Amino acid sequence: MRIVGGRFKGRGLKSPASSIVRPTSDRLRETIFNILAHGYDDAVEDARVIDLFAGTGALGLEALSRGASLGIFVDDSNEGRALLRANIETLGLAGVTRILRRDATKLGPMPPQTPFTLAFLDPPYSRDLAPRALIALRDGGWLADGALCVVEEEASSDVPVPDGFKLLDRRETGDTQVLFLRFGI
Numbered sequence: 506m507r508i509v510g511g512r513f514k515g516r517g518l519k520s521p522a523s524s525i526v527r528p529t530s531d532r533l534r535e536t537i538f539n540i541l542a543h544g545y546d547d548a549v550e551d552a553r554v555i556d557l558f559a560g561t562g563a564l565g566l567e568a569l570s571r572g573a574s575l576g577i578f579v580d581d582s583n584e585g586r587a588l589l590r591a592n593i594e595t596l597g598l599a600g601v602t603r604i605l606r607r608d609a610t611k612l613g614p615m616p617p618q619t620p621f622t623l624a625f626l627d628p629p630y631s632r633d634l635a636p637r638a639l640i641a642l643r644d645g646g647w648l649a650d651g652a653l654c655v656v657e658e659e660a661s662s663d664v665p666v667p668d669g670f671k672l673l674d675r676r677e678t679g680d681t682q683v684l685f686l687r688f689g690i
Contacts, residue, residue, distance in 0.1 A: 506563065508596075509535045511570030518561055519591045529563050529627055529657060537655060537683060538567060540676070541623075545685070548653045549573055552623040555647060557609035557638050562589045564625040564655075569598055573623065576602045579609050610637035612645045620649040624688075630659035635684075636667050643669045643688065650689035657683050 506518045509531050529537075541548045550572040556565030559578035569576050576598070578589050586604055593602050607613075609628070624642060628634035635656045642648050658664050660682045666672050674685040 506561065507531060508567055508570045510538055510567065511572065513566075513570040513596055516570075516596060518563055518566065519588050519595070520561065533657070533678060533681060533683070534563060534567050536676070536678065537564070537657075538571060540674070540683075540685070541653070541655070542571075544674070545653055547572075548623055553619060553621045553649075554623045554625070555579065555621040555642070556625045556627075557642075558626060558628040558634070559589055559604075560585045560627070562592050564627060565602075566592055566596060566598070568623065568625075569601060570596075574601065577605060577621070578602065579605045579607050579612070581606055581608050610634055610641050612638075612641040612647060614645050615647045620652070621647055622649050622652050624648060624652060624654040625657075626654065627657040631662050636665050639670060639686070640667050643667065648688045652688040654686040654688060655683060656686065657681060 506520045508516045549568050552573040553575045554565050554568045554573045555577045557579045559580040562578050565576040626635050660677050660680050670686045671690045676683045
């Protein structure tokens with residue numbers, strides 16, 4: 506597993522030892538970031554990113570490599586947070602990142618800070634967690650108006666879009682689907 510673009514392109518990331526953490530593949534990450542760069546007026550440059558169900562942090566770290574200004578990583582597993590810490594340290598990104606030990610479906614109110622403009626959600630597949638996490642982001646005030654949300658889920662799963670979000674695009678790659686949603690429209 507490695508960073509596929511930006512200033513850290515080619516740098517390796519620590520991978521999980523168990524199946525508890527399922528990182529987004531390099532190929533799928535490259536596809537997602539190509540879509541973000543060319544389909545959404547480069548939504549990554551200077552973005553304030555929140556990465557839910559972060560695991561290794563590959564999505565948020567890729568965004569930071571490509572010009573995002575801040576990355577907040579949310580994961581409630583010990584293995585995920587250990588991988589995150591190691592990967593953040595390897596890339597020297599401690600000053601622009603923060604790890605939160607929380608259930609991504611129960612975020613609560615956001616602490617006083619500027620809301621996020623880009624959110625990644627890569628929950629365990631087929632557990633209906635993405636809609637609940639989107640609602641937690643919305644209800645907790647975590648997202649800026651117009652924020653872009655990228656949801657990765659199993660291709661065969663139905664992912665209901667909560668109120669306050671608009672489905673912009675859905676892409677399917679193998680057994681995975683990626684949804685692009687806009688908040689506050």
